Amino acid sequence: MKKIILSATAFIMLFSCQNEETESTAPSTNSIVQRGCASHEVLEAQLKADPTLALRMNEIEAFTQKAMLTNRLVNGKVEIPVVVNVLYRTAAQNISLAQIQSQIDVLNQDFNATNSDYNSVPALFSGVKANVGITFVLQSVVRKSTNTTSWSTNNAMKKSAKGIAPTTPTTVLNMWSCNMGGGILGYAQFPGGAPSTDGIVIDDNAFGNIGTASAPFDLGRTATHEVGHWMNLRHIWGDANCGSDLVSDTPTHNTANYGAPAYPHYSTCTGTPVEMTMNYMDYTDDAGMYMFSNGQKSRMAVIFVSGGARAGFGI
Structure with a gap:
């Protein structure tokens, strides 16, 4: 397992020196075969548009590291109100309340270690698998008919002109289905x-585990992955070859894993560790991801304590 030692300068570089990628606006289909999460690319665009964001994130990271060292953690006393914003052009995209609730149920299972595959975690990682202890409650659903065929990552779905503006984002997790x-x-x-763009966005074909949810992303784990980012988790490979996810108890991954890798899957990084491919912050299919680590739990908990980045949700 790795140590996390990060200076302020190195942290800023971590989030400002990746290669830019262009967004795609091509219509989606039900045939996506590899997980695609645009959180890192969206972050890169936001860092470019707002140079002060890197400084704010550096302050959050410094607070996170200090809080974990002093055990200033919430310890499972956080309940997250959720507003789901549904943008639809077709009747199928106007997902049902039952499908929305199925996603809330999956989040509660995955963040409280009650998911049926939790006990599938290999013995090698059983000592670090975590019950995060954070719960989610559906507060309301907002729906809007739209002529937009498909949405990109420019946050247009979060603006009232074409989409739905977030509801009180400092105290409510906003989710967009589109x-x-x-x-x-x-x-x-x-x-x-910025609060005006805060929250997570999920394709309607990956939202929840019934209705329009389409295999191999039909178990609701896309939202689990994205909520992990919203709670300050990085991709497990650190978005770089043998990069750092800023968590000490996850193995170093050389890059993302896709599909359903056979265990054990060895990293090509120093020491050739067995990769934690079943971690929610990898890129495997929904059926291939089913754990957070204790280090990730601590990192998520810190943002909810007094002075944390999402203290409005905490105790």
């Missing part, structure tokens, strides 16, 4: 971004 396009299943805004 037809993303471009092979993207979803994306999230990391802590530190």
